[in-house]
Amino acid sequence: MIPAVPRAWAPYCGAAPVPDELFARWNLDSLLLLALAGAAVVLSRTSRRPVLSAAVIAIALLLFVSPFCALSSALFSARVAHHVVLAAVVAPLVVYALPLEKLRWPGSLLMWTGLQTLTFWAWHAPTVYAAALSSDLVYWTMQLTLLSTAMGFWGAVRRASAPSAVAALLFSTVQMGLLGALITFAGAPLYVPHYFTTMAWGYSPLEDQQLAGLIMWAPSAALYLAAALLVAGRWLTGEDREAIA
Template identity: 30%
Template sequence: MTESAYWDLHPDVLAGLALLATLYLLGIGPLRRRYRWAGGVAPWRVAAFFGALGVMFIALNGPLHDLAEHSLVSAHMVQHLLLTLVVPPLLLAGSPGWLLRPVLTIRRAAAVGQVLTRPLPALSIYTVVFTTWHLPIPYEWALKDHGVHILEHLLFIATALLLWWPVLSPLPDWPRPAPPAQLLYLFVAGIPMVPVAAFLTLSDEVLYPFYGKAPWQWGLSPLADQRLGGVLMWIGGPLVFLIAMTIVFFRWASRDVEPEQAAPARGGAHGTP
């Protein structure tokens, strides 16, 4: 049994994070002022964006990544949950609409984006990508080829951005559906993760031979580790969507309450009872 995990830093990850941070700071700073895109950007948006970069740094470097890549299916599932259910919503929350608006000037990109960010295409694309990469053959391929592993993670983040777009769209041109539709969408969005989790949890054999040959960590056999990974996904995924549904519901409720509270005040101003 070994319990070693290292703070290994990956130059490709650091370069990607540095590029994203640089482009973001240029967009909300010099470019915003030069092209008069907006008067400013809310601090919470900046915090959300850099929070996403921080989560990516933790997920793709250090002990979590080391365990995910060499020893534990459960660590790998935590990594995938962070890359699909935490990073993308933070990136979208941190991006004001005016920062993304230049994309709309590219006619073909605008047309494709308008289609792909609709609920059905967005959820379908994400489901196919997420499910396919957890099948044994593609999963093993990614573990054995670093370039393929990078591609897998990029596809996870890109398709999860599509997944979250219908509830977090910062662009009026690619709008969010009404709150009831958002609630239904989030409920359905939590379903595709369940078969993958069940696949891992209920199997009586190790599905990924790579981990079957890996050193044990913390006394976990490969099969116990695989089942733990499935349970984490089974609980963690739906929990995130439940939290998102709760936020959408209370935002919707607060919008309905505000006009009702304002009506008596307006009536009183005109002398009506």
């Protein structure tokens, strides 16, 4: 049985939409648009790979400005997809768009691997996740810590030797798959803000949660595994890793 929702949720992306209103739900927050414009300027001035920089801004617009932002208020699976793209697509695109000398951040690969794992797991704990959907401050803390620790991880991977990079990427593959499996096989819905927001989309809360777990288990883990195989392949064939850095 699904318990009653103890409060009205007010997520940053707005109240959960129903399908008929989704495409009218653009997020035109002026502060967000200003921040994205600033990020675009910074990337254009520092990046040596303008295609990657353009992809970063385009994906950020999709995640935070397009109706997908509102959809993540309705479906936990959309929110998980959002987090996966932020950590496993946006973060490495930013890191590989920058020149290597811009990535001299403190901390070892082991430290950043641990921080990324801890951050990702912590924000998907049900009570912590619920807090992020009841406060804009907590929401942006979640987004920025997910992105910053992922950037730290990918930056450390880029600087590391091939064997160390492969080990860290394989560990990330396993931990993402494990968290996804735990969410998929939970016997009851865990995420209170979505108890009454999924039915309009044809999912029960548990089905939505299972889909979210599968997204984290398969596509997310596959991204880290693909990166590990790419680094390993170039290492084993004797290619210069800096050619992809």
